[in-house]
Amino acid sequence: MPALTSASLCCTLFSICFLFISADQKNIKAVPGQTVTLPCQAPKHRHIIVVEWSRRDLDTEYVLLYRDEQFDPENQHPSFKNRVDLQDRQMKDGDVSLILKDVMTADTGTYECRVFQTETNNGRRVYLKTGPIIINLSVVLPDQKVVNITAESGQNVILPCRAPNTLLIPAVEWSRRDLETQSVLLYWEKGIVTYFQHPSFMNRVDLQDRQMKDGDVSLILKDVTINDTGTYQCRIFMNEKHPWKSIISIIDLSVVSPGQTGGHTEDGGKEDGLTQGHYGLAAILIFCILLGVLIFLMCKQPKDQSKQN
Structure with missing residues (x-):
């Protein structure tokens, strides 16, 4: 009480x-x-x-x-x-x-x-x-689909990435998994930050739309080479005060030489000209020609000896 x-x-x-x-x-x-x-x-x-x-x-x-x-x-x-x-x-x-x-x-x-x-x-x-x-x-990310893109050396390619269009995006980061701490492109405060950028991408990358209308943060990669082959990731920063990042796109890019067909070569490109099947046929043909010449010479030698006798 x-x-x-x-x-x-x-x-x-x-x-x-x-x-x-x-x-x-x-x-x-x-x-x-x-x-x-x-x-x-x-x-x-x-x-x-x-x-x-x-x-x-x-x-x-x-x-x-x-x-x-x-x-x-x-x-x-x-x-x-x-x-x-x-x-x-x-x-x-x-x-x-x-x-x-x-x-x-x-x-x-x-x-x-x-x-x-x-x-x-x-x-x-x-x-x-x-x-x-x-x-x-x-x-959590679902079983995120990886977009596969193939390009020829010398082309300009677009790696697609789109964020929810309701967000104000202060920054975008494009990275490649094998580059560790260096970035492909870091776009911050309406400009490209080159301090952390890998040297091979200097002056070769940009956003498709720097205004990022409708959440479009796709990457333009110019004059691609075989060395650009790799897995690229697109992240956006949620806000400037707390630099949280969220992966929203994964791209597997394969760069090949122009006109390549057939299997992969040891350096990651594709073989030009004859395929492995063509090489096999050519080897058989050469073998048959050599065998024919050898038989001809063996048959001709006894006849020449009989004439001498």
Whole structure:
């Protein structure tokens, strides 16, 4: 009883009483490009004054913040701008579920939902808090398809890559798996960064559209050579403050000499001219000719000796 009396006295003095409601963690899986809903339900029939959606690794910035009867974009993390919304902006029946559009691998993380509400109890305004409701979101690549492209030496080729067009893309990185830390192209702050670029790609690469309209971040590779053969990866940076990257395209490029046919040579190109079958026929023909000459000489020698006798 003394504890109840103290609690009642506290509510009387401050007209505030917090009720904490927790929920079990939920696990959600998605693949890049999907739109997902992170569920969060507050008690019904209470006035909602604040909704906080956060992610544990984002420090003080929010995934989504609703307060003073409007959304607060100033405290929102840049990577979620124009990508999140409440499932029901009217928040009927306490539904404050979050819609996250065009998810990427960088969206993987632990999300928390908190709701602050008020209700009147015996003439006093009571503040109640729900949460945190915890959602573990995992965005994983499916069995990603590799695009195969074959080009002839000297050609200009385009390696396709497209990001969700709802994103503002501050940077793009094209790499090749065998180049380790050096890049094929790094496009940052509306320009190509050459400091980390592999020397063989200097002045030979560019984005197909530097404006990146509709998310087009395809690469132009000029005057290709056999040495350009390899597996290329396209990544985009989600935002400037936190340089998260997400692989969105993998390209296998094969560069061959013009007019090549047949099998691969030891240097990775293809054989010109005669195929292996042609070489076999030529060898048989040469053998037959030599055999015929040898038989002719052997038959001619006895006749010449008989004439001498």
